[in-house]
Amino acid sequence: MLTYLQRAALCKNPLAKKLLSLMEAKRTNLAVSVDVTLKKELLSLANSLGPYICVLKTHIDILEDFDQETVTALQKIAKQHQFIIFEDRKFADIGHTVGLQYAKGVYHIADWAQLTNAHAIAGPESIATLKKIGLPKQNAMLMIAEMSSQGSLARGDYTDQSLRIAIEHSDFVIGFICQRKLTDDPTYIHFTPGVKFSGGGDSAGQQYRTPFQAIVEAGVDVIIVGRGIYAASSIEREAQLYQQAGWEAYLQTK
Numbered sequence: 733m734l735t736y737l738q739r740a741a742l743c744k745n746p747l748a749k750k751l752l753s754l755m756e757a758k759r760t761n762l763a764v765s766v767d768v769t770l771k772k773e774l775l776s777l778a779n780s781l782g783p784y785i786c787v788l789k790t791h792i793d794i795l796e797d798f799d800q801e802t803v804t805a806l807q808k809i810a811k812q813h814q815f816i817i818f819e820d821r822k823f824a825d826i827g828h829t830v831g832l833q834y835a836k837g838v839y840h841i842a843d844w845a846q847l848t849n850a851h852a853i854a855g856p857e858s859i860a861t862l863k864k865i866g867l868p869k870q871n872a873m874l875m876i877a878e879m880s881s882q883g884s885l886a887r888g889d890y891t892d893q894s895l896r897i898a899i900e901h902s903d904f905v906i907g908f909i910c911q912r913k914l915t916d917d918p919t920y921i922h923f924t925p926g927v928k929f930s931g932g933g934d935s936a937g938q939q940y941r942t943p944f945q946a947i948v949e950a951g952v953d954v955i956i957v958g959r960g961i962y963a964a965s966s967i968e969r970e971a972q973l974y975q976q977a978g979w980e981a982y983l984q985t986k
């Protein structure tokens with residue numbers, strides 16, 4: 733199996749190259765999902781988790797006090813700690829609408845989120861529209877090919893078709909949100925949510941696996957951890973433990 737650095741060298745998309753390189757340099761395949769509702773909490777978590785992560789994932793629309801300064805400050809922290817900002821917007825509409833949602837509105841996502849994601853449900857033109865806006869800004873996208881929640885409909889032929897659309901737009905789609913390795917092409921980065929040391933699930937359908945299960949057994953690259961980290965009593969310590977577990981799992985696949 734290739735190292736992250738060897739894979740970075742094969743990537744044509746500059747953001748994929750950057751991400752794989754910084755994963756190797758920082759020795760981390762940990763993405764943290766910071767699902768908090770206040771700007772202050774978001775920025776404070778970004779600051780303290782910065783050293784341990786390769787990606788910080790936001791749900792910007794759950795903030796109750798969003799303002800432009802939120803994203804300006806977040807970008808500054810991302811630069812300082814060298815991580816990628818990923819807005820988990822899960823676009824799912826027709827091309828014209830997703831284009832507006834990506835570039836306009838309150839959030840202007842395309843202006844600050846280097847990475848976002850979309851469902852394949854609306855077909856390839858919806859992805860083409862996101863690409864038209866994102867590519868000139870050197871942004872990239874992840875295709876949601878599978879989901880971690882119980883009873884998810886994103887499976888079987890749907891997953892296969894989402895992979896096909898992603899490959900059609902491989903200059904912009906740099907990887908997947910998925911539960912297992914979907915392609916052997918080393919330029920695609922597999923991101924997996926639903927990760928927690930305890931395993932199990934929550935009371936709303938989330939299903940968890942451990943970093944070992946995700947990386948070694950399912951063959952994915954980046955683990956996305958939310959409550960497992962930000963709801964812990966010692967957040968930095970927990971982030972460090974997930975970083976170590978993710979990195980050791982990666983080394984085992986080498």
Ligand code: S5P
Nearest residue numbers: 765878879880881925926938957958959
């Ligand atoms: O299939 C998915 C896709 C995503 S992006 N399942 C998920 O849970 N997510 C997101 O990952 C979800 O929206 C949340 O932000 C995060 C998981 O959070 P946790 O607290 O359950 O770890």
